Amino acid sequence: MNKLTTEQKGNVITVSRIFDAPRELVFDVHADCNHLVKWFGGDTWPLSKCEMDFREGGRWHYCFKMPEGNSCALAVFKKIKRPETIVYLEHFLDENGEINKEFPAGLLSYEFSETDGKTQIKSRWEYPSKEDMDMMLEMGAVDGLTEVWERLDKHLANIQ
Numbered sequence: 001m002n003k004l005t006t007e008q009k010g011n012v013i014t015v016s017r018i019f020d021a022p023r024e025l026v027f028d029v030h031a032d033c034n035h036l037v038k039w040f041g042g043d044t045w046p047l048s049k050c051e052m053d054f055r056e057g058g059r060w061h062y063c064f065k066m067p068e069g070n071s072c073a074l075a076v077f078k079k080i081k082r083p084e085t086i087v088y089l090e091h092f093l094d095e096n097g098e099i100n101k102e103f104p105a106g107l108l109s110y111e112f113s114e115t116d117g118k119t120q121i122k123s124r125w126e127y128p129s130k131e132d133m134d135m136m137l138e139m140g141a142v143d144g145l146t147e148v149w150e151r152l153d154k155h156l157a158n159i160q
Contacts, residue, residue, distance in 0.1 A: 003017070004016070004017045004142075004145070004146050004149065005017070006142055008133070008137075010130045010133070011126060011127050011128065011129050011130045011132065011133045012124060012125065012126045012127075012133070013124075013125050013133060013137070013141075013142070014122060014123070014124045014125075015122075015123045015125070015142065015145055016120055016121060016122040016123065017120070017121055017149050018118050018119065018120045019118065019119045019120075019121065019149075019152065019153055019156055020117075020118055020153075020156070020157070021117075021118070021119055021156040021157075021160060022114060022117055022119065023083050023084075023112045023113065023114035023119045024083045025119075025156065025159070025160070026083075026112055026119040026121065026152075026156065027082060027083035027084075027086075027112050028083070029152070029155065029156065029159075030086060030110065031052075031054045031080075031082075031086070032052070032054070033050035033051065033052050035155065035159075036050050036052075036062070037050050038151075038155050039148065039151040039152045039154070039155040040062070040148060040151075040152075041064050041065075041148065041151075042064075042144065042147045042148065042151070043147070043151070044067070045064040045065060045066050045067075045071070046064070046065055047062055047063065047064060047065070048063045048064065048065035048070055049061065049062055049063035049070070049072070050062045053077075054077065054080065055077065055080065056077055056078065056079060056080050057076070057077065058076075058077045059074060059075065059076055059077070060074070060075040060077070060088065061073075061074050061075075062075075069095075071092075072092070072093040072097065073090055073091060073092050073093060074090070074091050074093055074099070075088040075089065075090045075091075075108075076088055076089050076091075078107075079109075083112055084111065084112055084113075085109065085110065085111055085112070086109070086110045087107070087108070087109040087110075088107075088108055089105055089106070089107055089108075090105060090106045090107075090108055091103075091105045103135075104127045104128050104129075104132035104135070104136070105127075105128075106125050106126065106127050106136065107125070107126045107127075108123065108124070108125050108126075109123070109124045110122070110123050111123075111124075121149075123145070125141070
Protein backbone atom coordinates (compact mmCIF):
# COMPACT_ATOMS: atom_id res chain seq x y z
CA MET A 1 0.00 0.00 0.00
CA ASN A 2 2.71 2.52 0.90
CA LYS A 3 5.00 1.76 -2.00
CA LEU A 4 6.16 4.52 -4.28
CA THR A 5 4.89 4.47 -7.86
CA THR A 6 6.56 6.41 -10.65
CA GLU A 7 5.72 7.25 -14.23
CA GLN A 8 7.95 9.19 -16.61
CA LYS A 9 6.84 10.83 -19.84
CA GLY A 10 9.52 12.93 -21.51
CA ASN A 11 10.46 15.83 -19.24
CA VAL A 12 7.85 15.00 -16.59
CA ILE A 13 7.86 12.39 -13.85
CA THR A 14 4.96 11.66 -11.54
CA VAL A 15 5.59 9.97 -8.22
CA SER A 16 2.91 8.93 -5.75
CA ARG A 17 2.48 7.20 -2.44
CA ILE A 18 -0.23 6.68 0.17
CA PHE A 19 0.29 7.68 3.82
CA ASP A 20 -1.72 6.51 6.82
CA ALA A 21 -2.67 10.01 7.99
CA PRO A 22 -5.37 12.60 7.28
CA ARG A 23 -4.82 15.00 4.39
CA GLU A 24 -4.74 18.15 6.53
CA LEU A 25 -1.91 16.76 8.64
CA VAL A 26 0.09 15.54 5.63
CA PHE A 27 -0.32 18.95 4.01
CA ASP A 28 0.64 20.82 7.18
CA VAL A 29 3.92 18.95 7.68
CA HIS A 30 4.94 20.19 4.21
CA ALA A 31 4.24 23.80 5.19
CA ASP A 32 6.22 24.19 8.43
CA CYS A 33 9.98 24.06 8.98
CA ASN A 34 9.42 22.71 12.52
CA HIS A 35 8.13 19.55 10.86
CA LEU A 36 10.32 19.58 7.74
CA VAL A 37 13.56 19.41 9.75
CA LYS A 38 12.33 16.10 11.18
CA TRP A 39 11.62 14.33 7.89
CA PHE A 40 12.71 16.23 4.78
CA GLY A 41 16.13 14.94 3.82
CA GLY A 42 17.77 11.61 4.30
CA ASP A 43 19.25 9.96 7.34
CA THR A 44 22.72 10.84 6.04
CA TRP A 45 21.74 14.28 4.61
CA PRO A 46 19.36 16.00 7.05
CA LEU A 47 18.24 19.59 6.69
CA SER A 48 20.81 21.99 8.07
CA LYS A 49 18.76 25.08 7.12
CA CYS A 50 15.04 25.66 6.62
CA GLU A 51 13.51 29.10 6.17
CA MET A 52 10.00 29.34 4.75
CA ASP A 53 7.48 32.02 3.85
CA PHE A 54 4.57 29.70 3.05
CA ARG A 55 2.34 31.74 0.77
CA GLU A 56 1.95 32.19 -2.97
CA GLY A 57 4.97 34.24 -4.04
CA GLY A 58 6.79 33.25 -0.84
CA ARG A 59 10.11 31.44 -0.72
CA TRP A 60 11.51 28.34 0.89
CA HIS A 61 15.30 28.26 1.32
CA TYR A 62 16.71 24.98 2.53
CA CYS A 63 20.04 23.18 2.73
CA PHE A 64 20.96 19.54 3.19
CA LYS A 65 24.01 18.66 5.26
CA MET A 66 25.93 16.40 2.88
CA PRO A 67 29.23 14.60 3.53
CA GLU A 68 30.94 16.97 1.05
CA GLY A 69 29.23 20.11 2.45
CA ASN A 70 25.85 21.78 2.24
CA SER A 71 23.63 21.43 -0.82
CA CYS A 72 21.06 24.23 -0.97
CA ALA A 73 17.95 25.06 -2.94
CA LEU A 74 15.47 27.88 -3.25
CA ALA A 75 11.81 27.27 -3.99
CA VAL A 76 9.35 29.98 -4.99
CA PHE A 77 5.72 29.08 -4.27
CA LYS A 78 3.49 29.47 -7.33
CA LYS A 79 0.24 27.99 -6.00
CA ILE A 80 -0.98 26.95 -2.57
CA LYS A 81 -4.47 25.62 -2.00
CA ARG A 82 -4.82 24.24 1.52
CA PRO A 83 -5.04 21.22 1.95
CA GLU A 84 -5.01 20.17 -1.71
CA THR A 85 -2.07 21.59 -3.66
CA ILE A 86 1.43 23.01 -3.34
CA VAL A 87 3.29 24.11 -6.49
CA TYR A 88 6.74 25.66 -6.54
CA LEU A 89 9.65 26.41 -8.86
CA GLU A 90 12.82 24.93 -7.37
CA HIS A 91 16.37 26.09 -8.09
CA PHE A 92 19.64 24.62 -6.92
CA LEU A 93 21.99 27.19 -5.39
CA ASP A 94 25.75 27.49 -5.74
CA GLU A 95 28.20 27.95 -2.85
CA ASN A 96 27.52 31.72 -2.94
CA GLY A 97 23.76 31.26 -2.53
CA GLU A 98 23.07 32.22 -6.14
CA ILE A 99 20.96 30.18 -8.57
CA ASN A 100 23.21 27.49 -10.05
CA LYS A 101 22.78 27.63 -13.83
CA GLU A 102 24.43 24.19 -14.21
CA PHE A 103 21.24 22.58 -12.93
CA PRO A 104 17.77 23.03 -14.37
CA ALA A 105 14.95 24.60 -12.39
CA GLY A 106 12.10 22.21 -11.75
CA LEU A 107 8.41 22.95 -11.45
CA LEU A 108 7.24 20.67 -8.63
CA SER A 109 3.62 20.13 -7.71
CA TYR A 110 2.16 18.13 -4.87
CA GLU A 111 -1.48 17.06 -4.80
CA PHE A 112 -2.97 15.69 -1.59
CA SER A 113 -6.12 13.54 -1.73
CA GLU A 114 -7.75 11.59 1.09
CA THR A 115 -9.69 8.34 1.10
CA ASP A 116 -10.79 6.62 4.31
CA GLY A 117 -8.37 8.64 6.45
CA LYS A 118 -5.36 7.88 4.26
CA THR A 119 -3.67 10.47 2.07
CA GLN A 120 -2.19 10.02 -1.35
CA ILE A 121 0.52 12.44 -2.36
CA LYS A 122 0.94 12.74 -6.10
CA SER A 123 4.09 14.66 -6.93
CA ARG A 124 4.73 15.91 -10.46
CA TRP A 125 8.19 17.17 -11.43
CA GLU A 126 8.60 19.01 -14.72
CA TYR A 127 11.94 20.08 -16.15
CA PRO A 128 12.72 22.11 -19.29
CA SER A 129 13.76 19.05 -21.31
CA LYS A 130 13.94 15.26 -21.18
CA GLU A 131 17.72 15.58 -20.83
CA ASP A 132 17.26 17.77 -17.76
CA MET A 133 14.84 15.22 -16.30
CA ASP A 134 17.28 12.41 -17.04
CA MET A 135 20.04 14.35 -15.25
CA MET A 136 17.86 14.67 -12.15
CA LEU A 137 17.04 10.97 -12.24
CA GLU A 138 20.72 10.06 -12.65
CA MET A 139 21.47 12.21 -9.60
CA GLY A 140 19.14 9.95 -7.62
CA ALA A 141 16.04 12.12 -7.31
CA VAL A 142 13.59 9.21 -7.04
CA ASP A 143 15.81 7.26 -4.63
CA GLY A 144 16.10 10.40 -2.52
CA LEU A 145 12.35 10.93 -2.52
CA THR A 146 11.83 7.30 -1.54
CA GLU A 147 14.00 7.83 1.54
CA VAL A 148 12.39 11.19 2.32
CA TRP A 149 8.89 9.73 2.14
CA GLU A 150 9.94 6.83 4.39
CA ARG A 151 11.01 9.43 6.94
CA LEU A 152 7.72 11.31 6.40
CA ASP A 153 5.79 8.11 7.07
CA LYS A 154 7.65 7.65 10.40
CA HIS A 155 7.17 11.31 11.33
CA LEU A 156 3.44 11.13 10.68
CA ALA A 157 3.19 7.98 12.83
CA ASN A 158 5.07 9.76 15.65
CA ILE A 159 2.83 12.84 15.70
CA GLN A 160 -0.58 11.18 15.42
